[in-house]
Each structure stands twice: as C-alpha cells, then as structure tokens.
Amino acid sequence: TDFKSDKQPTWCPGCGDFGTMNGMMKALAETGNSPDDTFVVAGIGCSGKIGTYMHAYALHGVHGRALPVGTGVKLANPDLEVMVAGGDGDGYSIGAGHFVHAVRRNVDMTYVVMDNRIYGLTKGQASPTSREDFETSTTPDGPQQPPVNPLALAFASGASFIAQSFSSDALRHQEIVQKAIEHDGFGFVNVFSPCVTFNDVDTYDYFRDSLVDLQDEGHDPTDRDAAKQKILEADKEYMGVLWQDETASSYEDTHDVDTNMSEIPDGAPEDGMDLVREFY
C-alpha cells in the first residue's frame, strides 16, 4: 500500500509484527486515509520501530508515553488520523497509567498493542501479559503472578471500543483494525503478534488452536453485559470486537479542541523557551 515505507524492517523473520503492521496499513488505506493525513506514534520495543516502516507522519515516542503524545497530536490537529502503536510491555507496564487515562478520555484515535507476551527487544524477559508460569531468563520459575487482562483493564477504565485480533489472520485482523479506526472515539485493539525468537509458548500454533472468533459465536459487541462476560473470561482467547459503545461521545465532540497549531500566537514558542530557561 501507499503506507509502506522504503525501509526494510529489522524484525526477526516470522515475527508477528509484520502481519500486524500489514493489516494496519491496509485498514488505513481501506478507510480512505492517505499517508499525508496520517500520524503514527510508536512506543519503545520491537513494535516501536513501526513508525519507521510505515510511510506517514511518525514519531518514535518515549517508553510507555506514546498515548499522551498521540493525544497531543490529535488535539493539536483533529483532522489527522492518529494511530498509536506499541507492545505489551510498553502499554501495560510502564505505560499502564497513560493507558487508563487515554481510554477514559476517549479521544478519537486508534491504539494497536502488538501483544507477544514478552519483552522481545531486550531479549526475552517476562512482560505484564506473560503467563504466571512462563520461564524466562529473569523469571526462572515464571513471574508467579497472574497476567494483566488488557481487555478488562480497558473496560474498567470506561473504554468505548475494545477488540482483539491475531496478526496471522490477515483478513480478520485488517477488518478489526478498520472497525477501530471507524469508531468515533478511542479504538483499542490488542493484537496477538507472536515473538518467534523468545516466546515458545504463545506461538502461532497456540493461537490458531485456541482462538475463538466472536463473529462465529454471534456475539453482539453493543450488548454491555455480553461484552463484560467475554472480557472477564480470562481463560479464553477471543478474537473480534468485544465491546463497542456507539452512544459514547469522543473527547473532541464534547470539548473545544480548536487548537490548530497554526493559530498559536506569534512569539509563543519563544515565550515557552524563556520559561524553560528560567526553570533550569
């Protein structure tokens, strides 16, 4: 697609992030976006490289802080399609506080978490979504604490859109990300994106065997009670849109966000620099 940059990804051959990114690029194109109206904000980790591999405006953010940056971008220029991406460590550990508040703020943007249930870039430590008994170099007996349920965390934080997909199921993954983009509010998609180098438990085969597509179950994502029940079933691996509140208003719909950067008065940046100098 137009969204593919000319940079060659350095992800390991077979990494789930390839499929995750391809689906995101296709979903952006399919929803009528172009690289010059799209801004990708990435966190830190293997997944964080995505902004380099996509052809769009992009910013490789600070660890765990991609969401506040994305929020700022969207509120500064609401015409942009803002896509924030990161990993499970980035989003649910160091970035967990930002996740909760971005969810409840409900700014109209999309957040894709490439969840491989391990820290890949730093060579295989347990992450917030790692299984309790997953043996790694830093947790030889496993983390010995239950994993974070990102869907439940989002639901409890007041999310208006919660979905889960699998990088290897190209068509469904693209469809699900598309729905998140089209949602008027904060579209959250947790994507199973296997790390073929450091996670030999949450593999492609595991997800292929265990994933249940909510579409096949006739799940109605606008039914709050049904959504809650699915989200709390931590022992099941669901794919699809779990919850969508079509009545929720995005932050932009209910607040004055007329903050286009072009309207910042002359001299403001210099005033800002004065403040910085004063502070230091």
Ligand code: SF4
């Ligand atoms: Fe992908 Fe894992 Fe390799 Fe990172 S270490 S690029 S997550 S396979």
